[in-house]
Every structure is written in structure tokens, then in C-alpha cells.
Amino acid sequence: MDSGFDYWAAKAALDWQIELGADEAIGDAPVDRYALDAARAKPTAPVAAPNAVPVPAAPDDPVAEARRLAAGARDLGGLAAAMEGFEHCALKAGARSFVFCDGNPDARLMIVGEAPGREEDRAGRPFVGRAGQLLDRMLAAIGMARAAPDAAHAVYITNVLPWRPPENRRPERAEIAMFLPFLEAHIALARPEVLVLMGNTPCDALLGRSGITRMRGSWTEVLGVPALPMFHPAFLLRQPQAKREAWADLLDVQARLRGRG
Template sequence: MGAYEVMLEATIGYLEGEREGGRRHVNVKREKLAALFQPPPSVSGKGDAFESLRQRALACAKCDHLVASRKQVVFGVGNPAADLMFVGEAPGADEDEQGEPFVGQAGKLLTKIIDTMGLSRGKVYIANILKCRPDTPGRSTGNRQPTLDEMKTCVPWLHEQIDLIQPRVLVALGKTAVGGLLEKEVAITRFRGQWQEYRGIPLMPTFHPAYLLRNQSLAEKRKIWEDMLAVMDRLGMDISEKQRGFFLKARG
């Protein structure tokens, strides 16, 4: 419960107590009473700040080669007050076309993972290290990893997003996302499943959903799912026995 809800509940409790005590009227200034029916200032201000950030990012022209090749900036999607935030690598062709992160095949798999956790894309926030699709000169299809210079230029946008959202938990999808947030070279096989920290926020590194499209063994699916179970536990979410048993080998 937020501070605004606590204040409102306390006010209602006080008035009910006064009524039970036989009091029929309470003297209060009109402007103070009206304030109870206004949205929390912090929420409104946060929304304005987030929209301002989005507009600035959409107008970004720091990387000439990406500006020339992109169709649009892919800022992010979801709840800007989310407890859980997923961070990926960079937009692909589908994302560049639609202006939303994780809408291709890997994105569909991520959506399934989120749904299986008992959440939805609208309840979490999803963004990438890079906001523009990395260009592929001489190629009409395919994607490439961001360069270190591209990441260094673009990652401040992500830092600002995280600072505004203040999620309780971050999930970094793949080597590039983990390295971009921790600002160091990482081996995803060694970092995966091991809690890290980003500016005081718990960070769970895991495989990128695209990895599961290439490696569809039950064992690899279970690894990612165990990471999500750890995230759910950290968030204090209820976890059913069915959820705990996903992607385990059948017994007997």
C-alpha cells in the first residue's frame, strides 16, 4: 500500500471513529478535503517524467548510422510502475517495424514465460539495452549484436528508465543485457541464475529467450524457469506446486 492509500485509509478510519463517538460534523477546510480526491502527486509527476523521457529518446540522433537505418526508436512497453522489469539486447526487424520490444518469435516466448509466472506484459516493464535496431549493411535480413560504442551511447536511456520505474527486481535476458547493466564483460553461463545487483536493485541474469528457440531441451527450459521461480520468490509471489514442477523430467 502506498503512502497516499495509507493516508486515505487513516482519514476514513478517523471519520468513522468520530461518527461512532456521536459526532455529526467535522470542521475542515475545503481545499484540504478536495486534496483527498486528487491522484497522488508522486504518481502524476512520475508519469510526466516518464513521458518526457520517452519523447527525448524518440528524438535521439546520437548514432548517425542507426538513425539512417532504423524505422523507429523502440523505447519500451509495459507498466512504468512495475515491480518487475525485463531487459533485453536490442530491437530486431519485427521490433523495428512495430516499435515495441520483444514482439518476434523470442518475444512470443518471453510473453509465455511471463504469463506462466502469473503475470502479463501489461504488469511488467520490458526494454532493451539499445533503443534502435543495429544496422546490417549489405544484408536485408538478420540481426547483429550491438557494439560496445553503441551500448555506451544508448544505455543512459535505460538507466533513466530504471531510475524512474524503480522495479523491485530486474531480469537481464542474455549476455549483452547482463554486461550492459553491470558494465563489464560477462559469461552468461557463469552468471545465469546467480543474483547480482544493479544500483541496489536485485538483478537476475538468465538466458535470452532466443536461446531456447535454438536449444529446446527440457533441461535448458528448466534452467530459465528456475531463474523465474527465484524471481517470483524474491517478489513474494505465490508459487503453486504446478508452477514449481514445470519442465521437470517425468518420474517413473
């Protein structure tokens, strides 16, 4: 069959196509691209490609899932299990330990901090580093201790987040939001008489505002419980001149627990 090309003309045409970047034969017959464009303009039903990887469905709303799990917890053990199994927070993958609480859950006083640091991540308990040691000394000054067996002198401690943020950075808003339902359930199940909010993060989570320098020393309420914002011990280590205000706040907590607040 005469194609209209002699050998040299055909070779020249092939060389020209190779120079343009055509390096593979797609079909034996020519394709009318104008006809293809017309066909593409017509709506057609989507066809799945063979061996296509299915696109996963969008994940559930983390905050809604946290609310569901928190509402289902009937005791502190159930709440801890629900939080540890919560898979929506990326911090879990980089942390060593799940840090839930420390102290006596029957304590009249409950302290809420920010998040675990390096020492807390290693120990699996909140407030065990330098800031935690300072906190223990502060509490001892008013006759309180996390290890006290009686509820009147005991302290129960937790954090907004149970997983350590990388480089001890401040928790992000999305992280706070997804753990807030757990924190609210934690307070409801522990039933403290007095709450201390240590630093900006618990104030942001439970009160919806921050600015601890302005807020400290002023009583407010969280879930029906009297709550006092205070400086975080880590801040006091950096700013020891603020210990005077912290001591005044501790005396205020002591007076409230004794019924004089």
C-alpha cells in the same frame, strides 16, 4: 624583341614540354623555383582559399551528450523524447521505429533485453517476435503479463538499444556506451523492485561483464535493485534444452517478488 629562339626551336621546345605533360600555361613570366622553396621555408599565417568549404567542428562526445540528456529527463515521457531525438547513433538512420518500452511502467518487475529485431522494428515495441511470444508464455507460467493492469502481476520491458541494428547483429560497445546513461535513467524513473537481464548485452551494459551461461541464476544488484541474469528467449529457441534452467530462474524471480527470495 629577339627571344633567342627562332620559330622551329621554339616549337621544338613546346613539343618537348607537351611530351613531358605540360598542357597549360600558368603565367607569362618564368618562375624561380629556388626562390619559392626559400619562401616556403619561412612560417606564414594560413590564408583561407576563396570559396573554401568550412571544416565542421568535431562533434560532441556522444556519451557525455547522452548523460546530459538523460539527467534532464524528469519522467519516462521526457526520457523517451530525449532518446528519440539523440542524433549520435547511426542506427537511427536505418531503423523504421523507435522502440522504447512495453508493459506497465508501474510494474514491480522490469525486464531489459538487447535491441529490437525485425518484428520489433515494425511494431515499435520490444519482444513481439518469436522470442517475445516465448517470453510471454514464460511470464504467464508464473502469473505475470505485460498487459496486466495491476503492478503486482505486471511486467515492464525495455532494451539496451532503442534502434534495430542491421541484420539483427549484436550491439557494438560504442552503441552500448552511448545508450547506457539512458538505460540507467530508465531504471531509476521506472523504479522496479526486481530486474531481469535477458542475455549478454544487458549484463555487459549494466554489470560490465558477460558470459550468460556462467552468470544466469546468480542474483546481483544494479543501481540498488536486485537483478537476475537469464537466458534470452532467442537463445532458448535455439537451445531448447536450456529451458530447464530458465524455468528455475523464473521460479526464483517469482519467489523474490513474493518476498521469499
